Amino acid sequence: MTTTRSAARATPTAQAGGFFARLSSTQIVYLVALLVMIAGSILVATTGRNFFSPGNISAILTGTSVLGFIAIGQTLVILVGSLDLSVSYVTSLASLIGAGVMANRSENVLSAVALALGISAVIGLANGLIVAGLKVHGFIATLGMGLIISGYLATNYKGSFGQTPFSFRLIGATGLGPVPISTLIMLGCATLVILMLHRTRIGHHIYAVGGDRDVARMSGVRVPGAVITAHVICSVLAGMAGLLLASRLGVGSPTVGSQGGYDLLSIAAVVLGGTLLAGGKGSVVGTLGGVLIFAMLDNIMSVLQINPFLKDVVRGVVIVVAVAVYARRTVITRPPRFGHGGHQQELQP
Amino acid sequence: TTDQSISEDGGSPAASAPAQTEEATTEWFDQALYDEQFEQRTADFEGDPEQPWLQYIAGDMTDTADFAAEGAKKVCFANASISNPWRQTGWITMNQQLKVLQDEGVISEMETRDAQDDSNTQIADIDYFISEGNCDAFVISPNATAALTPAVERACETGKPVVVFDRGVETDCATTFIHPIGGFAWGIDTANFLSERLQQGDKVVALRILPGVDVLEQRWAAAEKIFEEKGIEATDYFTGADPTEIKKIISDELATGDVQGVWMDAGDGAVAAIEAFEDAGKDLPVMTGEDELSFLRKWKDTGIDALAPVYSNFQWRTPLLAVQKIFAGEEIPAEWVLPQTPIPAEELDDWLKRNEGMPDGHYAKFGGEDLPGYPEVWQQRQIP
Amino acid sequence: MSTILDPAAGREVLQHNRAGRGERFLRGLRTPGGGVFILLLALLVAIIVINPSFGEPESLIRFIGRTAPIAIAAIGQYFVIVSGEFDLSMGSVVAMQVIVAGNLIGDDDSKVIPVLALMFVLGAVIGLINGLITTLLKVPSFIVTLGMMLALLGLVLFWTGGAAQGNPADSFRQIGRGGIEDVPVLGIIPYPVIILTAVAVLAFWLMRRPYGRTLMAVGDNDVAAALTGARVWWVRTRAFMLSSLAATVAGILLVGYAGVHPSVGRGYEFTAITAVVLGGVVLGGGRGWVLSAAAGAFALEALFTLLNFMGVASTWRPTVQGVIIIVAVAAAAQSWQRKRRGGSAAAQSEQQRITAAPEPTEGTDKGGN
Amino acid sequence: MEGIVSSDAAENGQKRDQPVLEVRGLTKSFFGNPVLQDASLTLHPGEVHGVVGENGAGKSTLMKILAGVYQRDSGTVLLRGQSVQFSHPTQAHEAGLSTVFQEFNLLPDRTVAENIYLGREPRKGLLVSRAKMNAATADLLESLGIGSIRPTALARSLSVAEQQIVEIAKAVSYDARIISMDEPTAALSGPEVSLLYGIVQRLSERGTGILYVSHRLREIFDLCQTITVLKDGRIVGTKPAAELDDASLVRMMVGRPISAYFPDKLPAATAAESPAAAAGETAAPTPLLELEGAGNDQLDGIGLRLMPGEIVGVAGLQGSGRTELLHAVFGAAPFNRGSMQMDGRSARPHSPRQAVRQGIALITEDRKAQGLSLNQSLLDNALGVVRAVFPGRTSSVRREVAGSFSSLEVVARDLDQEVQYLSGGNQQKIVLAKWLAVSPRVVLLDEPTRGIDVGAKVAVYRLMRQLAAEGKGVLMVSSELPEVIGMSDRILVMRDGRLAGELPAGSTEEEILRLATGARVPGAAPEDGSTTGGTA
């Protein structure tokens, strides 16, 4: 549908007072992360532990890497205005292909990685084509794709499969000091994606397409290209997550992705990181903050030995509350002409 | 997450997982293991039959003299999850057992991490215990056999005692591995029961939970083989343990033709299966369920011809008792095979009576009658 | 501006300016929302070909009965989707209600009514919370209901220790399990069929009421709706409440149908959304019919039944389901698009001046819904 | 950088007589419904070619085919003598044709520079160079005389007019030989329009051919050398502007003479129904609407009175707060200070709903985004307000809908057609109908004739007169000064969120503009709105 000139202007102007209003959402994410860290270090201290001990930091960072890979990809897909619910199955599939092809021989590592990522890319391509070409809502396209893969997994793989060689397992098991290699690789991928988003045309186009598909199209952006690129990269990153899991587990597993619940959790992390669910606005840096918040939260709850059912309650509440914090304070579209603070424009319900 | 993932009771001897997992393990049947478990069903168990959780089949013993030590010890427990009634019941029992041992000054505390069905999380949990836990002993209930092997090996490398129970791992570095006889035994008991009562050409519907979980697959692998030998027609379905699904499947089966037997992976959907027959106005089938009370009660109510195989829930007590023995320096079985005796019709009333007032999701052979808090803690399902 | 017409004449003028009932019906059938009925019919025929006994009235009515819970859930989800939102908490609400029934009613018949009332209140309150957080705090509903899904299930499991106390009294379970017996031809009319019919009629009626039409307008363009004086927040919040209430009804039927188990209702949200979308309802709101959503649920169930009868390994089921929803939604998207581009002749055919001249026409008016 | 300067002005000069663009027999139908039939036109370098026609005549369709957004069914397009067919806007850009679309916008969350260079971001090596992009944008804006806009500002932080200018700058930045502009001034007023005039002239001097679509005939005559009139998808004729005047052009467009642009006042036949009149002739009539010292964060010191049967025009520059004023009265962005009275009773609506209940209606300036549910039928849209606010009255109003559409001369397939398929004018009539259905007493009109054709405009004017005659109060915001002057009983002028003054009917455009821009006008009221806002 076409946008008319003033449509974009009709966005509401919400203002929270002073300091808070001036922060970007990424800054707020990290502020929240900082609060979680402070609360965490106090709570952890009450059990006689040290939140900042190398072992704990390593545990937290390990918690960020798998979800991190997937959430970075999910950020791209959400930025371009789509969603990816198939990531957890892609992750499982990649772990199986990776471990299966490696078959405990280091000389197979390269071909296994290439094949796993290649197949992930093909799935991403299919997702992208369905979304961009057939105009199927990303939610449905990737839900469907996830179902298709899950059927394949359930039929063809009974339990764990393959084996990763020792050299490959090191990736999941070693670290530089308290920083796991896997986290470093994840951060490396994040850097590449950030570079792509800000310094390449396709990155700019991803933002543009998510912001307004028609505007982008009329400006000469090839919309399907941006959508497909985002989906392909997202799937490849999910594949990376699968390989990382294969490295940590030593085998591939048809359920490792869905066990982690990475599909919904990654979307939650992206939104927690300040990216608009509708697309067009947000950042990978914010997403990393969201992932970090989740990882710290899990760590704290584990140290405190919270009942596992209550963990889900806390996660659920934190997602909603945190997003409410900045959803309420939408971007200021127009400075007030008179008075300070002022009212809320209730144009958009 | 709300996804039920690999869960359900499970456990397989380390040896069970094929050593080379390079092939897709689509064939679960393993003749040697089948034969072994076939024998174990009737083997003599050492120890007091009144305390089945301490019984074991004679075999290799681990010398734990090196671990002998005075004073209360800290145990670190890496749990796969408590995401199904079987695990929940066991977890409650384990905690009551812990209280006893704490009172006796054997265990100072047990730090638990629950991986919520995620192998990756459980690996991280074990690594955390190793680096931060100050653990004197590790208890591990692995989420998956192959995936947890490296992490269990790392725990072993600390030189502290490691107790693995329920599902196994592909290493025998652990001080002991505790489990009931196993999936093949379950399959043999149930399939034999059904075959005895059915005729050649009769139809059995097998309601399974999930694909790919070794102990569950072994149950079916054994049962399928026996059905085939006996000429019984068996169709299997995966239900995700969802009673709605179960009822639909049975209804559709009954719409196509008669069904004489029902075989189940677990008991908690059995009620729905029986009700599908009732609603369709068909004769009730011969059936195998599990020692979950919902099934036992329905069995009693309907008076069907049934058997409740057991995947001994009392095994959740054993790991802590094993830790006690380890620090006392007593030798313990390297592979601690616990008895696994189905409940036949004759014993039904007895087991129902013993578990009066327990919720439907409770397991008859939970083995915690002598623990403090009995029966309220189990009745109210107080999960720590 | 008031016109000079008396009511009767006004009605006639209205008729005159609308296509006849038959034509509107045909037009409807050509939209994705109509297409799902054809898909459903095709699936049923296929099932009956494979297994003729399914075609017997008794089998069919039982099929309708057991599909009722998911169809009701789909109807509830429809309200939320058509208003432009998502409700992912549905499965958890079902699970919660199942466990509430199992734990609070027990064997005590006298508790049935009060607990039923409590369940409806709980359902409404959850919907209210979802709705208010979405509309007033402006958190995307995807996130709100995702949080609700996690938190609610966690709370319920925590409260019950993961297992229900037991099956509730038979009188309660009859709602989902029993029926009017000894009916000629059909044999039995399951209560779920009656309840589904009631819910469908109610939903159909509601969507033709001012509330329903306003809900649709809100889903289409909420800014415009707000500027016509609609209380958008309240309109949407009520949609969330309807969704949770529908999940409650589905839960009540499921307790009867399948008994109490925490895994009842698992994945219901995605099944319901799939059904709604299969019914041609557009994610993002403002388009689609409520009965098509229910038909989508039936089509989905019929598909699974067909696969069972065909002996397709149950592990392949998700794959087939995935292919079907992608294909169906792609087809619907193409169809809406063709129409948008002026595609179907009906969209652009002879423009005329809307007239006020009353002319006798047959038939009574019938809404798009 | 790729500035606005055509690389080879000399070459263009030589070829001035040779057309840059020739359109021959262009035909386009949307699935059987012809929208363009055998349309032909010729554009020479440096020529500004006006394209006019009623709503739905096919102007935008023509522009979109040229731009590669739509594909033609048949016909040829020759660009500098070469036949071309674009399947994507990029190809048009590469061939030197750029377009300012009618329904086109900037990405609010991207910077000005990112918006302008979207789709062809300047690179250094493989990477996009922001520095290059920002510098090029700064140069471009500077050369267009709008150097005050920062290249790194987010689009959403710009004023409406600035956003529009940025869009034009974007079209210019393609260094195109042909630029088509589809209603570029629809959102502009006074000074910005002259800025645009400057840009158009400069481009034309450099030999760029310009296709200029507008409903504002004065601009057409000011800017264009040649005028092509489209009607129902066919070319009625192409003539030098010098041979045409308002009347003859309108006749060509409409095909029938329009007797009077602005209908006369109707006798206040029903004025006796107004509460004030009913109370007796002795007392001065109570104002329908009265504001005093009202304000919020966008408005301050607003004081005004609207009497029954009155049409009050509100003029002002873009962004002066006229829309804000209507939205404040309507409760969409409520006042938070001062008083507001209706019929002498205090009434300050805090939501549109309260306003509607009090008898206020708001016809928004942006039909598609704020006025209509595009996927819903005519009938559903027309019943929107009743259903949302007075559900009890739905069935009686429902019976009157057809009559109401008929007197507004709505053209559509039938009442079940979705409004997205209607032309702009008809859509505006649907918006009016939905408000008339609840018989409001105060009608707020925001740019009621924006982007609609002459015929539809007259219908709107007649309706306003009729409302006034029925004793209702009409407050009309408009950027088209002739309209404000032609319709209003009094004219309020806004500047910077305040009322700058009030002018009587019959004031001139100069007087209005002087108030709107802040230049002092002798005899006009002082700037403080609170003391001047009232009725004379």
Ligand SMILES: Nc1ncnc2c1ncn2[C@@H]1O[C@H](COP(=O)(O)OP(=O)(O)OP(=O)(O)O)[C@@H](O)[C@H]1O
């Ligand atoms: N995408 C489309 N699909 C179907 N019909 C369309 C489409 N775009 C335009 N039309 C129809 O084509 C006709 C011409 O529309 P167009 O937008 O070209 O008119 P216009 O002259 O620009 O009018 P306005 O002055 O209102 O902008 C109208 O009847 C319109 O309804």
Ligand SMILES: Nc1ncnc2c1ncn2[C@@H]1O[C@H](COP(=O)(O)OP(=O)(O)OP(=O)(O)O)[C@@H](O)[C@H]1O
């Ligand atoms: N810079 C801006 N950014 C976002 N929204 C704006 C901006 N300027 C104006 N608006 C919005 O656009 C609408 C018109 O604003 P305003 O009252 O300032 O202008 P106006 O004098 O009514 O001009 P117009 O002729 O556009 O109606 C209002 O809804 C206002 O909130």
Ligand SMILES: [Mg+2]
């Ligand atoms: Mg146009």
Ligand SMILES: [Mg+2]
């Ligand atoms: Mg305005």
